[in-house]
Amino acid sequence: MESITLSLFLLLAVVVSGWLSRLSPVSVPVPLVQIALGAIIALTTGAAVDLKPDVFFLLFLPPLLFYDGWKIPKEGLFRDKGTILQLALGLVVFTVLGVGLLIHWLIPEMPLGVAFALAAIISPTDPIAVSAIATRVPIPKRLMHILEGEALLNDASGLVCMRFAVAAVLTGSFSLVDAVGTFAWLAVGGIAIGIGVTWVITRAKNFIARRIGEDTGSQVLISLLIPFGAYLLAEHFHCSGILAAVAAGLTMSYAEQSGQALPETRVRRNAVWDTIQFTANGVIFVLLGEQLPSIAARAAQVVHLTGHDDPLWLIAYVVTINVALIALRFAWVWVALRFTLFRAARKGEPVQKPSLRLIAATSLAGVRGAITLAGVLTIPFVLSDGTAFPARTLVIFLAAAVIVVSLLLASVGLPFLLKDLKLPPEPKAQAEEDEARLEAAKAAIIAIEQFHKALGLGPRDTDLYADAGARVLDFYRRRVENQALHGENTAHLRKIEEIERKLRLTGIRAERDTFYHLSRSRALSDETMRKLVREADLVEARLTGV
Known part of the structure; x- marks a missing residue:
């Protein structure tokens, strides 16, 4: 029982170390805070x-x-x-x-x-x-x-x-x-x-x-x-x-x-x-x-x-x-x-x-x-x-x-x-990322068009899929067009993308707050709430690069 209690104290010390490091007025590395907490645990409990x-x-x-x-x-x-x-x-x-x-x-x-x-x-x-x-x-x-x-x-x-x-x-x-x-x-x-x-x-x-x-x-x-x-x-x-x-x-x-x-x-x-x-x-x-x-x-x-x-x-x-x-x-x-x-x-x-x-x-x-x-x-x-x-x-x-x-x-x-500290720039990584995004967008357009042709839908469903497909294809075509622009337009487009990213993050966070509010008020089941929050978290993680 004593070893289990001590293990729990170790885990608690890990949690507290992050808080203390952030609260410190000077930049104190987390490992040093953790070492200090470990010493305090050993001195106060008399056990190690x-x-x-x-x-x-x-x-x-x-x-x-x-x-x-x-x-x-x-x-x-x-x-x-x-x-x-x-x-x-x-x-x-x-x-x-x-x-x-x-x-x-x-x-x-x-x-x-x-x-x-x-x-x-x-x-x-x-x-x-x-x-x-x-x-x-x-x-x-x-x-x-x-x-x-x-x-x-x-x-x-x-x-x-x-x-x-x-x-x-x-x-x-x-x-x-x-x-x-x-x-x-x-x-x-x-x-x-x-x-x-x-x-x-x-x-x-x-x-x-x-x-x-x-x-x-x-x-x-x-x-x-x-x-x-x-x-x-x-x-x-x-x-x-x-x-x-x-x-x-x-x-x-x-x-x-x-x-x-x-x-x-x-x-x-x-x-x-x-x-x-x-x-x-x-x-x-x-x-x-x-x-x-x-x-x-x-x-x-x-x-x-x-x-x-x-x-x-x-x-x-x-x-x-x-x-x-x-x-x-x-x-x-x-x-x-x-x-x-x-x-x-x-x-x-x-x-x-x-x-x-x-x-x-x-x-x-x-x-x-x-x-x-x-x-x-x-x-x-x-x-x-x-x-x-x-x-x-x-x-x-x-x-x-x-x-x-x-x-x-x-x-x-x-x-x-x-x-x-000034280091030589590494433009290759950004160029590779841009090329990968361009190729992925082209592949997505082709796949969506082939998927739509292979469905063999009736007139009513065809209109629905055409409308949805047009919206998705417009997203990928804009990405291809943006990637095709160079020179002075590149910085302008990146600013637009950054503004769009911030706006989407704002909307996603508002959606998530609403999901939590509806769940607290019993207007949304826990299972549905977790599903919706998870979707919002994944989109936010993609936008923030986490």
Whole structure:
């Protein structure tokens, strides 16, 4: 009963965190508010969730990584695949070596293998925290796509590096050949399993839906089970469950392009997944806050492990590690961009040198989060000979502090760096959208005309269908005519469309208020009211782009 009550408090904290963030006179990121609420819950109730890393990984990471892979724009992912791989793989190794050596130099009492393990676990980034921080100062789309793609892949590389470092501490030896082979098996096996599981399940459910019809509830539930199935199967074969979940999400996005799911299924499924993402992300940071009081309570014990007595040394270590993470990331991004521009110039492609502010924003956006917290808690308590794992408490303290400080630094620095940041325009996306709308309108006109001809109606019905068809065709013909205009008329037409959109939104909202009023006065049944409100919501969502 106590665990259920505590879980309800966690969910309530997620809800309240959004309110508090909006009410704050200054821009406070929601993750920081959630961490603070988690700490308050732990201090006031005297109880905290016993965070078991295996359970934490299974409950939260598969669905979140699956959904991120599902929704990430694929054209951006593949367009910037070189940059993403450089950050997700090269930067992780660079960070492990650089920060690991720095930590060992700062704290000689911490063995080199343990220092590398700590550096590895703080190397993965968390795009959820970055997007939450930048809600009031939006991150440029292309930069956000790169950060999301990086975070989808560097989770696995960071955890693998940590596993190798911990194994070296446990056994006292390290084999580069074994490390490369293990990494290849983890990556290739995890990706293959994620793709295979999603492909088999989607083919099977589509086959069944064609034979007996589609049940929306079952389709939504299947989408929820896919990431867990991929994760568990990959872990069973000692592959990367994280990469399996990511690959499953990417495969799901391609499977959904067939359009076989009913519109109702897509609407409900999106609503369910949006709720899961919102809840799981919030609970993760609340759980982090719940762990902080117990971690901070051990600060007096931790400081002795560093060979000092003053706890201020811990603050110095945390600040130094965060500065090193940002500096190494800045250096890596600067060099990688120079190399990318050099290759583009050799191919004769047009290049535009990015500003230092953009590089600094990319460096500061490397916020640590859930993976770091869960990964550091998987460090074993004892070595193979039964002795205590060296500096385990210190490692956990430093990792948790790095998460909080990186959030604070990004929340203060990103709005400043991103404000009025000029980026090269990307007209291709708008052109593709305009072309797609034009083609869709032409296809709609043809389909409506063919539908009308195929009906074979009597004189009275023919007049009714002709009248209705003329109204629908007029809508699509106006769209085609508008798309055919260029130059100075384009801006004028877009203003008209914007005015029309606002007017339609005003009408839709008035309709919905009327539906609610009629329902409250018992002039409209609940079932009919919900149906009408749902229709109004869908039209408004289309007009507002939600």
